[in-house]
Amino acid sequence: MEGSREGARHRYVFEVPPLSSPIEFAQQEENFHGLSFMIPSQTSTPFIPLNSAFSFENPNPVSGNEEVGTSDPKVSHDQNFSARDAGVNSWWKSSSMSDKGKMKVRRKMREPRFCFQTRSDVDVLDDGYKWRKYGQKVVKNSLHPRSYYRCTHNNCRVKKRVERLSEDCRMVITTYEGRHNHSPCDDTNSSEHEYYNSY
């Protein structure tokens, strides 16, 4: 089962706001690097995050408490999808493990992170990258478990969390963390430049 691949076989039902396309928003947010991987230059697998809620995280948080806001009040309030529920713990952890079950280095991570909300029948949206699931967890205030994915590309530590809204199981919250050091749909070819150097 490969979610990301499976996603390509399904049709997403995005709710497209007529005015503010996430794409446009994305292109204006040059600073936010994590987003670039959401917009593959090749549209062979048309992943377009045309969702009703699309949010960025300030890559340079003022207080250290990153806010994950969304344009959808459902998410930011009802679902409490704040920085805390978006997994603030992950910022403190590095995946480098030296020994079995022992974290070697734990430090605040400054990985770019953003989340968005889509209406989809599948959990894992096909964004052109290959993801491997490494965990699933039932979280509080949510009827649906949260899934944890990691990019399978070599040395790419981008992670994402996927969870469904408890009140509307068709709505999927995807939170990306980190940025890819390679191109989408290009796991085998190593052209790693355009998404890497400007952050």
Place this chain on the structure above:
DNA sequence: CGGCTTTGACCCGCGC
């Protein structure tokens, strides 16, 4: 057979 998912356990930060 290799890669992926599943799932229970473990670890850590935070709130009380």
Place this chain on the structure above:
DNA sequence: GCGCGGGTCAAAGCCG
């Protein structure tokens, strides 16, 4: 100090 909640690991099993 303790318990809770969230994130990650890793063994086992599954599947192409």
